[in-house]
Amino acid sequence: MKKIMMAATMALTLSLSQLSLAAEQPGVVVDEDPSVMAMTTDFVLVRPVMLAATVFGSALWLVSSPFSFAGGNAMQAADTLVIGPAKTTFVRCLGCVGDGYKHNSE
Structure with missing residues (x-):
């Protein structure tokens, strides 16, 4: 059990850099053309980790929901525990750090 927790912690730590890169910046036009290495890394490492983060975040949100509802x-x-990781897992194109190949937030 200790090895599994250590591996999960390491995987989540590695995914945090991807999350910071995936944050949108207003007024910035993103024209992405991901490389084979970026797509492979995204498929092999980032997507499984973010799927695990979505499942873990859903469980954490469910446990903390009475306190969240009480606090308003x-x-x-x-949004923080479930929707953010789910968007990173399922909505983003393979190898992209933004939400698509061509994004214009104007």
């Missing part, structure tokens, strides 16, 4: 921030907790 249930949707903010859901």
Whole structure:
């Protein structure tokens, strides 16, 4: 069990850099053309880790939901723990750091 927790912690730590890169910047036009290495790394490492983060975040949100509802921030907790990792896992194109090949936020 200790080895599994250590591996999960390491995987989540590695994915944090991808999360910071995936944050949108207003007014920036992103024209991405991901390389084979970026696509492979995304498929092999990042997507499974973010899927695990989505599942773990869903469980964590479910456990903390009584406190979140009482505090009035249930949707903010859901956005942070479930929706953010799910978007990174399922919506983003393979190898992209943004939400698509061509994105214009104007």
